[in-house]
Amino acid sequence: MRLIDLVERMAEASHMAARDQYPLLEPWDRLSGERRAYQRHLMATALAALTTRDVLGLVNCIPELVTLPAEPSPFALAELQEAAIGDNGTLSDAKRRYRSLLSVAAHPLRRSERPEAVRQP
Incomplete structure (x- = not known):
């Protein structure tokens, strides 16, 4: 994914x-x-304002993803x-090692509180 594509999708949405x-x-197409450039500029400015903690909080909202240092x-x-x-080097042992790595390595990053859900008006 290119950042410019993300900014364009955000501006259009x-x-x-x-x-x-x-x-x-x-x-949008008219x-x-x-005006489109202005909308893209607004979205790029909003993205640039995100902090590392903000990005980690966003990733934390997706249970299938883990952020590792x-x-x-x-x-x-x-x-x-x-x-x-x-272990004996079996597939199940490898999966167990992988899950162990993810849980242990991601733990320091997941200690912060989960961001509150976005409230719809």
Whole structure:
């Protein structure tokens, strides 16, 4: 995914949401290039305002995803070494090691509170 595509989708979705409230707004495909550029600029500015914690909070809302630090903690490395010593190298053992790594390595990042759900008007 390219960032410019994300910004474009966000700008278009934002405009569509505005049209739900204000039906007389022109459709996205009929906006001038200058107006579209302004909408993209607004979305890019909003994205740039996100902090690392904001991004982690967004990822935390998706249970299938885990955010890992760039470098594993000494505890995570020790956990992997212990898991590798205690198994037979089977597929189920490998899956167990992987789940163990994810839970141990992601723990410090998941300690912060989950962001509150977005409330709809």
